[in-house]
Amino acid sequence: MPSRLTVLSGPSGVGKGTVVAALRELVPHVWVSVSATTRRPRPGERDGVHYRFVDPAVFDELIADDALLEWAEFAGNRYGTPRSPALKHLEAGDPTLLEIELEGARQVRRTMPDARFVFLAPPSVDELVQRLSGRGTESSDALAARLVRAEIEMAAADEFDHVVVNHDVDQAAREIADLLG
Ligand code: 5GP
Numbered sequence: 001m002p003s004r005l006t007v008l009s010g011p012s013g014v015g016k017g018t019v020v021a022a023l024r025e026l027v028p029h030v031w032v033s034v035s036a037t038t039r040r041p042r043p044g045e046r047d048g049v050h051y052r053f054v055d056p057a058v059f060d061e062l063i064a065d066d067a068l069l070e071w072a073e074f075a076g077n078r079y080g081t082p083r084s085p086a087l088k089h090l091e092a093g094d095p096t097l098l099e100i101e102l103e104g105a106r107q108v109r110r111t112m113p114d115a116r117f118v119f120l121a122p123p124s125v126d127e128l129v130q131r132l133s134g135r136g137t138e139s140s141d142a143l144a145a146r147l148v149r150a151e152i153e154m155a156a157a158d159e160f161d162h163v164v165v166n167h168d169v170d171q172a173a174r175e176i177a178d179l180l181g
Helices: 016-026 056-064 083-091 102-111 125-134 140-155 169-179
Strands: 005-009 068-074 077-082 096-099 116-121 162-165
Touching: 005 016, 005 102, 005 169, 016 096, 016 169, 056 068, 056 077, 068 083, 068 102, 077 083, 077 102, 083 096, 102 116, 116 169, 125 140, 162 169
Parallel strands: 005 096, 005 116, 116 162
Antiparallel strands: 068 077
């Protein structure tokens, strides 16, 4: 039986990646989509594992071929969900998760309204700013763009079906695991 799609969003720096890693431990059969992005890899990120890292021209082709379920520009780079692997896993009945930003989540809401939309929120805005600034992975321009975007994303939490506050990674992962179907 096809399973339902879960879309996890939340501002950059909230800890989506860490919570998803904990979720994978709890629910080993969850399938997490690997996005295509034009962003450069950060140290330790591997092509095909964390992202599929592509040139802008390749991303243009993915859009032209309608190969993306959704895509958005975020802080100067583009990110998108490859359509066919996600649909294949949903068809196979695997709990399927997309970890994407707000614009992409809104697109999925329009095209797949049955999906479950989960917002991961920080315990406080101050904590988010500290985490984002302390991560040290971004240039100051990119950091400024992410902070602006974080404010916009925080204001949209009400659009989501569920809000999970990331006080504690394992607790947040358990709450999301309970929502997967
Ligand atoms: P980062 O550069 O920090 O890895 O990701 C930046 C933002 O892009 C995060 O909010 C992340 O959730 C989002 N993102 C990652 N993959 C996708 C995707 O395929 N589509 C969209 N719309 N956002 C994505």
